[in-house]
Amino acid sequence: EVQLVESGGGLVIPGGSLRLSCVASEFTFNYAWVSWVRQAPGKGLEWVGRIKSKADGETTDYAAPVNGRFTISRDDSKNTLYLQMNSLKTEDTGVYYCTTVREGTTDAFDIWGQGTTVTVSS
Amino acid sequence: QSVLTQPPSVSGAPGQRVTISCTGSSSNIGASYDVHWYQQLPGMAPKLLIYGNSNRPSGVPDRFSGSKSGTSTSLAITGLQAEDEADYYCQSYDSSLSGSVFGGGTKVTVL
Numbered sequence: 001e002v003q004l005v006e007s008g009g010g011l012v013i014p015g016g017s018l019r020l021s022c023v024a025s026e027f028t029f030n031y032a033w034v035s036w037v038r039q040a041p042g043k044g045l046e047w048v049g050r051i052k053s054k055a056d057g058e059t060t061d062y063a064a065p066v067n068g069r070f071t072i073s074r075d076d077s078k079n080t081l082y083l084q085m086n087s088l089k090t091e092d093t094g095v096y097y098c099t100t101v102r103e104g105t106t107d108a109f110d111i112w113g114q115g116t117t118v119t120v121s122s
Numbered sequence: 123q124s125v126l127t128q129p130p131s132v133s134g135a136p137g138q139r140v141t142i143s144c145t146g147s148s149s150n151i152g153a154s155y156d157v158h159w160y161q162q163l164p165g166m167a168p169k170l171l172i173y174g175n176s177n178r179p180s181g182v183p184d185r186f187s188g189s190k191s192g193t194s195t196s197l198a199i200t201g202l203q204a205e206d207e208a209d210y211y212c213q214s215y216d217s218s219l220s221g222s223v224f225g226g227g228t229k230v231t232v233l
Binding site for chain 2: 049115
């Protein structure tokens with residue numbers, strides 16, 4: 001079954017760091033563009049950032065609220081996507097989903113993980 | 123304040139047709155960027171419902187349809203069913219923000 005599984009969430013104090021992982025299975029991960037999307041408690045979806053495939057330059061883009069604090073990377077040999085989060089703020093609290101971009105589109109999010117919860121609190 | 127504007131809620135009786143609007147601007151929907159729609163059931167991850175304005179992924183019932191005109195798009199659900207009760211989000215690309223943007227979400231209630 002094609003799936004994404006996130007891990008690494010937890011409780012962290014403001015100013016701290018956390019690294020999330022997302023492992024892909026049963027599909028050709030190395031060709032996929034992959035994004036992180038988050039959802040604050042009781043709120044809507046917010047795009048965090050994206051990394052393109054190695055073939056497309058492995059370039060990254062970030063939403064303004066996280067630019068300069070978050071870094072997306074990938075290890076295709078491990079079918080794994082990472083989100084390094086530094087200088088965390090209370091407003092970064094939420095469920096973080098990894099999601100792949102549907103082939104043939106540039107930003108339709110096709111496969112989603114179950115999400116991992118990040119809580120930033122003192 | 124979301125870049126894309128959706129009504130907070132819509133409701134309808136079983137079997138009825140409901141529509142959800144998604145309004146943007148000249149830097150996103152009006153710039154001809156594609157719009158995609160997602161359904162999020164309570165406690166679950168979002169699911170792609172419509173991509174490229176009006177295309178359904180395999181497995182999505184044809185009761186769901188998308189359309190686009192100018193700076194607005196809409197999602198229609200015909201033959202509303204109890205299992206359609208969920209939150210629905212539109213999404214597009216915004217050139218001024220250089221990234222994807224979502225609407226604030228619309229809660230569909232089946233009366």
